[in-house]
Amino acid sequence: MQPGLQAYLTVAGLLFAIGFAGVLLRKNTLIIYMCLELMLSATTLALVAFSRFYGTMDGALFVFFIITVAAAEVAVGLAIIVALYRRRRTVQVDELNYLKH
Amino acid sequence: MDLTTILTAILLLPLGSAAIIALFLRTRGKLAAMLSVTVGFLVMALSLYVILTWSGQEFHASHIWLTFGQYNFSMGFYFNHQTALMLLVVSFVASWIQLFSVGYMDDDDAKGRFFGGLSIFMFSMLGIVLADNLVMLFVFWELVGFSSYMLIAHYFKTDFANMASKKAFIVNRIGDFGFILGIVWCWSHYGTVNLAELQAKVGGNTALLTTHSAIAIGLLLMCGFVGKSAQFPLQVWLTDAMAGPTPVSALIHAATMVAAGIYFLARIFFLLPPFTQEWIMWSGAGMTAFAGLCALGQTDIKKTLAYSTLSHLGYMACAVGLGYPQLALFHMAMHACFKATLFLGSGSVIHACHHEQDIYKMGGLWKKMPITGATFLLASLANCAVPFFSGAYSKDSIISAAFLKGHDGGTVFYGVYFLVLFGAFCTALYTVRLFSVVFLGKPRSEDAEHAHESGASMTIPLTVLGLLSLGAGWAVYGWNLFGDNFTGLLPTNCAVVFLRAFNDLHDALEQAGLAHGLEFVNLAVVAVGLIASFIYYGRAKTVGDPLAAKSPGVFHVLERHGWFDDVYDWYVVQVQQRICDILGALDLFIFKFCAGWGTGGAAGLSGSLLRRATVGSIHAYVYWFLAGVILFWALAVR
Amino acid sequence: MTAFLFYFLSALTIVAALFVVFNREAVNSAMCMILALGGVAGMFVLLDAYFLAALQVVVYAGAVMVLFLFIIMLMDTRARRIRVTEMDLVAGIGALLMLTVGAIWLAHKFPAVAEMPEIHPLPSDQVALGYASATKTFGFGLFTRYMLPFQVAGFLLLISMVGVIVLSKKQPAEDDKSDQVRK
Numbered sequence: 001m002q003p004g005l006q007a008y009l010t011v012a013g014l015l016f017a018i019g020f021a022g023v024l025l026r027k028n029t030l031i032i033y034m035c036l037e038l039m040l041s042a043t044t045l046a047l048v049a050f051s052r053f054y055g056t057m058d059g060a061l062f063v064f065f066i067i068t069v070a071a072a073e074v075a076v077g078l079a080i081i082v083a084l085y086r087r088r089r090t091v092q093v094d095e096l097n098y099l100k101h
Numbered sequence: 102m103d104l105t106t107i108l109t110a111i112l113l114l115p116l117g118s119a120a121i122i123a124l125f126l127r128t129r130g131k132l133a134a135m136l137s138v139t140v141g142f143l144v145m146a147l148s149l150y151v152i153l154t155w156s157g158q159e160f161h162a163s164h165i166w167l168t169f170g171q172y173n174f175s176m177g178f179y180f181n182h183q184t185a186l187m188l189l190v191v192s193f194v195a196s197w198i199q200l201f202s203v204g205y206m207d208d209d210d211a212k213g214r215f216f217g218g219l220s221i222f223m224f225s226m227l228g229i230v231l232a233d234n235l236v237m238l239f240v241f242w243e244l245v246g247f248s249s250y251m252l253i254a255h256y257f258k259t260d261f262a263n264m265a266s267k268k269a270f271i272v273n274r275i276g277d278f279g280f281i282l283g284i285v286w287c288w289s290h291y292g293t294v295n296l297a298e299l300q301a302k303v304g305g306n307t308a309l310l311t312t313h314s315a316i317a318i319g320l321l322l323m324c325g326f327v328g329k330s331a332q333f334p335l336q337v338w339l340t341d342a343m344a345g346p347t348p349v350s351a352l353i354h355a356a357t358m359v360a361a362g363i364y365f366l367a368r369i370f371f372l373l374p375p376f377t378q379e380w381i382m383w384s385g386a387g388m389t390a391f392a393g394l395c396a397l398g399q400t401d402i403k404k405t406l407a408y409s410t411l412s413h414l415g416y417m418a419c420a421v422g423l424g425y426p427q428l429a430l431f432h433m434a435m436h437a438c439f440k441a442t443l444f445l446g447s448g449s450v451i452h453a454c455h456h457e458q459d460i461y462k463m464g465g466l467w468k469k470m471p472i473t474g475a476t477f478l479l480a481s482l483a484n485c486a487v488p489f490f491s492g493a494y495s496k497d498s499i500i501s502a503a504f505l506k507g508h509d510g511g512t513v514f515y516g517v518y519f520l521v522l523f524g525a526f527c528t529a530l531y532t533v534r535l536f537s538v539v540f541l542g543k544p545r546s547e548d549a550e551h552a553h554e555s556g557a558s559m560t561i562p563l564t565v566l567g568l569l570s571l572g573a574g575w576a577v578y579g580w581n582l583f584g585d586n587f588t589g590l591l592p593t594n595c596a597v598v599f600l601r602a603f604n605d606l607h608d609a610l611e612q613a614g615l616a617h618g619l620e621f622v623n624l625a626v627v628a629v630g631l632i633a634s635f636i637y638y639g640r641a642k643t644v645g646d647p648l649a650a651k652s653p654g655v656f657h658v659l660e661r662h663g664w665f666d667d668v669y670d671w672y673v674v675q676v677q678q679r680i681c682d683i684l685g686a687l688d689l690f691i692f693k694f695c696a697g698w699g700t701g702g703a704a705g706l707s708g709s710l711l712r713r714a715t716v717g718s719i720h721a722y723v724y725w726f727l728a729g730v731i732l733f734w735a736l737a738v739r
Numbered sequence: 740m741t742a743f744l745f746y747f748l749s750a751l752t753i754v755a756a757l758f759v760v761f762n763r764e765a766v767n768s769a770m771c772m773i774l775a776l777g778g779v780a781g782m783f784v785l786l787d788a789y790f791l792a793a794l795q796v797v798v799y800a801g802a803v804m805v806l807f808l809f810i811i812m813l814m815d816t817r818a819r820r821i822r823v824t825e826m827d828l829v830a831g832i833g834a835l836l837m838l839t840v841g842a843i844w845l846a847h848k849f850p851a852v853a854e855m856p857e858i859h860p861l862p863s864d865q866v867a868l869g870y871a872s873a874t875k876t877f878g879f880g881l882f883t884r885y886m887l888p889f890q891v892a893g894f895l896l897l898i899s900m901v902g903v904i905v906l907s908k909k910q911p912a913e914d915d916k917s918d919q920v921r922k
Contacts, residue, residue: 003745004853006846008782011749013845015756015775017838022760023723024830025823030765030811032719034772037803038756041779044795052786055856057868060788061880067791067798068892072899074803078810079906086910091814097717724830731837738844 008049015042029081029091040070105162108178111147112227114140119220122213130212134203137216141196148192152185152592161297163233179233179296186430186595187230187364190437194356195223197562201445202348204558205452215255222248229361235284235294246273249353253345265341272338276328283321290314303371310374319377330362330414333384337666343403347448350403355410355444356437363417363433367426382422386520389415393527398659401458402447405535412524420499423506431599432495439492439570442480449473449559453552461645462546463539469552472560474540476567481536483570485529485627491574498606501619522626529630537639577603745785752778765811776800787872
């Protein structure tokens with residue numbers, strides 16, 4: 001049976017949920033960041049599926065921009081993490097609690 | 102050159118002079134003086150040219166200045182016979198006073214500022230004279246108030262001058278508040294503020310003046326007049342305004358600015374309903390008598406003359422109230438001549454006695470300062486309305502008109518007649534007191550001993566204005582000189598304003614058979630006053646004021662101006678200040694405590710609560726984020 | 740054929756994602772992430788979005804994940820065990836519930852579209868921005884309707900480049916006396 005829109009959306013949803021779980025469960029900043037990217041990827045999949053099934057290009061073009069922005073965001077985010085590591089010598093989230101009241 | 106161009110030149114030349122002085126000549130006093138005097142005489146020449154070559158047709162020219170929606174503010178000229186008269190008075194008197202100031206202020210450091218102020222005053226006053234609508238009039242009205250404020254505070258290093266200038270401005274503003282309300286209401290009610298259009302609308306139609314709006318508008322517009330021309334109850338600023346230099350007192354507070362109110366009333370006379378006219382009449386008559394009395398209680402020469410000005414302003418107001426605005430303008434023109442002479446004479450005396458202003462430190466100056474003395478005598482006689490002097494014609498007409506009102510209108514109006522007659526009596530009293538104490542007898546102080554006649558720059562204006570105060574009134578005899586251009590000593594185009602009213606009044610008096618009787622009574626009153634005063638004050642053996650010595654209580658009442666100033670002082674200090682303090686405390690309470698501490702406290706409290714949420718753990722923040730997403734989702738799905 | 744490919748790729752992606760989350764070593768996580776992204780790229784191909792698939796592999800899996808690997812290897816971290824706290828359990832169950840509810844709601848909201856509509860490989864003049872598999876469609880859309888976001892994205896990249904340079908500058912240490920003259 002051909003995979004319909006529901007199938008693609010289910011996959012995207014599962015991917016999103018796994019990514020979210022990863023954000024909640026892991027303590028390493030870098031892995032949390034990777035899971036964020038996973039969530040982003042899931043949304044791109046959903047967008048392209050919608051775009052294909054409704055015959056319009058807008059979704060795909062939006063994905064184009066998402067990838068661009070994600071790339072820029074990753075660069076800046078990793079630069080921040082590196083700067084943070086230089087100061088605090090750790091990337092474990094529970095040790096980065098300097099803003100605790 | 103057409104009329105518009107010349108009038109624009111007349112209006113803007115003083116402004117140009119003021120601008121040049123303000124920008125370049127602040128420290129070069131002599132140059133500033135020369136510029137200002139030259140411009141003054143140029144304006145006088147142009148005004149004479151306009152008046153003599155004018156055809157007699159009413160002239161309008163206007164230019165839209167601002168537009169707000171459907172409302173247009175325009176600036177323009179409205180030239181009729183009243184304008185001609187006022188223009189002549191203002192430009193003539195102002196030029197000679199400016200010449201006088203050159204001599205008077207020769208030892209002053211701030212000549213530049215002074216002459217700049219005189220120039221800006223000329224500009225503002227000419228604006229009032231030439232204005233064709235109420236809004237433009239109001240703009241220049243305020244400018245005149247500003248010039249007065251600036252010039253009174255010329256000696257700004259003394260507290261008295263500063264306080265006097267503030268008082269003048271603030272009291273004026275109180276009147277102007279009513280004025281602006283009147284202008285706005287007039288615009289709303291009649292649909293226009295242009296004087297010519299208003300006259301066309303309301304002019305012959307007295308039925309329009311019976312509505313409540315019209316009465317209110319008349320009263321409100323009168324407020325402006327009350328403030329500017331120092332009428333009851335806002336007369337308190339004029340005597341303190343004597344803190345300014347004497348030429349300023351002569352120009353602004355005797356001849357022109359205070360007369361602007363009278364001129365304004367004459368311009369809008371058709372808008373005044375009977376109730377307003379009666380109010381003006383009674384308050385004018387009352388002021389005449391009261392100010393005349395108070396002049397007897399002053400020992401400062403300028404303050405005496407200030408009360409004299411108040412008294413004569415009362416006459417002018419009374420004339421307007423009686424229904425003869427043209428006679429008010431007549432008296433205004435005559436008053437400008439002789440009061441300016443009196444003030445300039447007093448300036449000459451003050452200057453000679455090294456800035457001494459107490460009359461009981463002068464004396465015997467007749468021999469030492471003959472020209473000043475002679476012109477002062479001429480002007481004093483005109484002030485008292487001695488026959489054949491200029492003041493007589495106008496003042497006697499007003500007194501006769503008052504009697505006529507009583508005769509025709511109802512016996513209660515005889516009160517007006519008695520008040521103005523009493524005012525004439527007092528005038529004679531204080532004038533002779535002043536003259537005899539200052540000029541006759543023996544010198545009472547060192548300064549008076551060493552006084553000598555002032556220089557030409559001061560005596561020439563005195564002579565010119567003194568001769569005018571003798572002969573300006575001869576226009577009523579209808580002598581046509583220089584072709585038809587001059588009637589007596591005044592240009593025909595100006596004299597026309599009052600000649601008809603004068604003749605009408607005298608015809609009415611003849612018809613009622615009162616003419617000669619009234620003249621006789623006037624003459625008798627003046628003669629009695631002159632003689633009595635000469636005996637009481639001129640031959641007095643006491644060192645100071647005889648009244649002060651013999652009945653100090655009465656003297657004290659007169660000296661304190663009936664405690665008017667003190668009542669206002671009490672009100673401002675006790676009542677108004679308390680109200681302001683309460684408002685200030687309320688302001689402090691609301692804004693500082695409630696708003697400042699209140700909102701600040703609330704912010705701080707909520708801040709410290711929210712602070713608990715920053716636990717430093719990223720996962721906690723993600724949970725909060727999750728909670729927020731659920732909330733938004735719930736709201737979106739709903 | 741497509742059905743088989745779809746199931747295979749989706750299984751690959753989901754398993755790889757699970758490994759990303761539940762792996763102790765960071766490097767292993769990164770490698771599994773590359774695999775997951777590759778799977779997603781494959782699904783793009785199934786959806787006739789060839790250009791996006793290439794983009795995904797080149798940019799996302801190729802550049803972004805390689806960057807990640809660099810940084811991971813820069814940080815010298817010990818592998819730690821995953822400790823599941825109570826909060827995590829609560830949040831996990833809550834997230835699962837949310838997912839289920841959301842999925843059911845979505846299923847009811849959007850009609851089941853079982854078949855892919857016909858598309859032309861090249862952009863057509865009839866429908867502006869109609870779905871086509873050629874790269875030309877991207878160009879067409881980007882330079883007409885999405886011109887502004889395109890330019891803004893360019894600025895964004897510039898800003899992020901500048902930001903990265905600024906953020907990674909070495910801060911001068913407080914006891915740095917290298918600019919003082921030695922006596």
